[in-house]
Amino acid sequence: MQKILFLGAGSMAEALIHGWVEEEVVPAEHIYVTNRSNSERLALLHQKYGVNILENKEDIFSMDLLILAIKPKDVKAAMEDVKDYIGPETAVLSVVAGIAIETIEEGLGSRPIARVMPNTSATIGMSASGIAFNNQVSQVHKALYLQMLEAVGIVIEVDEDKLHAVTALSGSGPAYLYYLLEAWESVGTEFGLSKEVVRQLMVQTIAGSAAMLKSVKEEPDVLRKKVTSPGGTTEAGIRALESNRFNEAIFACIKSAEARSRELAKGE
Numbered sequence: 001m002q003k004i005l006f007l008g009a010g011s012m013a014e015a016l017i018h019g020w021v022e023e024e025v026v027p028a029e030h031i032y033v034t035n036r037s038n039s040e041r042l043a044l045l046h047q048k049y050g051v052n053i054l055e056n057k058e059d060i061f062s063m064d065l066l067i068l069a070i071k072p073k074d075v076k077a078a079m080e081d082v083k084d085y086i087g088p089e090t091a092v093l094s095v096v097a098g099i100a101i102e103t104i105e106e107g108l109g110s111r112p113i114a115r116v117m118p119n120t121s122a123t124i125g126m127s128a129s130g131i132a133f134n135n136q137v138s139q140v141h142k143a144l145y146l147q148m149l150e151a152v153g154i155v156i157e158v159d160e161d162k163l164h165a166v167t168a169l170s171g172s173g174p175a176y177l178y179y180l181l182e183a184w185e186s187v188g189t190e191f192g193l194s195k196e197v198v199r200q201l202m203v204q205t206i207a208g209s210a211a212m213l214k215s216v217k218e219e220p221d222v223l224r225k226k227v228t229s230p231g232g233t234t235e236a237g238i239r240a241l242e243s244n245r246f247n248e249a250i251f252a253c254i255k256s257a258e259a260r261s262r263e264l265a266k267g268e
C-alpha cells in the first residue's frame with residue numbers, strides 16, 4: 001500500500017495517522033488527506049505529521065487504499081463525489097459507524113472492502129478494533145490490514161453484523177470511561193480533593209485495573225471480590241450501585257448505542 005487516502009480528516013483520521021506515523025507503520029509520505037472544505041485542517045495535519053494534502057480529484061485514481069473516515073450521514077454524498085475518480089485497483093477501508101460493506105459496494109462498485117471499528121486510543125497505539133472483510137479481500141491484504149491495526153492496538157476479526165456491538169462497546173467505550181472519570185472528579189471535589197488529585201488517583205486506578213485484568217488472568221468478579229471486604233467500603237459502594245440500577249444503566253447504554261449503529265446503517 002504505497003498510497004493511502006483518508007477521505008475525511010477529523011478525529012478518527014487523525015488518531016490513525018498519528019498512530020501509524022508515530023509507530024512507523026505507514027510512512028507519512030504514503031498518506032494523503034482530504035475533506036469537504038476545511039483547508040486549514042488539512043494544512044494542520046500536513047504540518048503535524050508530514051502527510052500529503054490531496055491536490056486534485058484525479059489523483060484519487062492512483063490510490064492503493066481509500067479510507068472512509070467521514071460521518072455516517074455524509075457517506076452517500078462523499079461516495080457520489082469520488083466514485084468517478086476511484087481506480088479499479090483501489091481497495092477501500094471504512095471506519096464509518098453503522099455503514100454496511102454492501103452500501104459501500106453499491107456506492108463505489110465491487111472491490112475489496114474492509115470495515116473496521118477502531119477507537120480514538122489508536123492515537124497512542126492502544127485502540128481496540130473490530131474488523132470484517134468482504135470476500136474480495138485477499139489473504140495478503142487481510143494480513144496487511146491486521147498488521148496496520150495491530151500497530152495501533154489490538155484487532156479482532158468478527159462477523160460484519162457484530163460490528164454494531166463492537167461499535168457500541170469498544171468504539172464508543174473511551175467516551176464512557178471519560179464520562180465516568182468526569183463523575184468521579186465531580187464527587188471527589190465535593191470531598192475537598194482537587195480535580196487534579198482525583199484525576200491522578202483514578203486514571204491510575206483505571207490503568208492498574210486494566211493491567212491486572214490483562215496480567216493476572218482472573219475473572220473480573222474474582223478480582224472484584226478481592227477488593228470487597230465484608231462489611232467494608234467497597235461493599236457499601238457496590239450496594240449503592242446495585243440499588244441505583246447500575247447493571248440496567250450499562251445494559252441500556254450498550255443496547256442504545258448498538259441500536260443506533262443499526263439505525264445509521266439504514267441511513268436514519
Ligand SMILES: NC(=O)C1=CN([C@@H]2O[C@H](COP(=O)(O)OP(=O)(O)OC[C@H]3O[C@@H](n4cnc5c(N)ncnc54)[C@H](O)[C@@H]3O)[C@@H](O)[C@H]2O)C=CC1
Binds near residue numbers: 078
Ligand atoms: N471519533 C471516534 O471515536 C470514532 C469515530 N468512528 C467513525 O469515524 C468516522 C469519522 O468520525 P470523526 O473523525 O469523529 O468525525 P469528524 O467530524 O471529526 O470528521 C469527519 C471528517 O469528514 C469530512 N467530510 C465530511 N463530508 C465529506 C465529504 N463529502 N468528502 C470528504 N470529506 C468529508 C469532514 O470535513 C471532517 O474532516 C465516523 O463515521 C465515525 O462513526 C469510528 C470509531 C471511533
Ligand SMILES: O=C(O)[C@@H]1CCC=N1
Binds near residue numbers: 097167171172
Ligand atoms: O459516536 C459515534 O458514532 C462514533 C462511533 C464510535 C465512536 N464514535
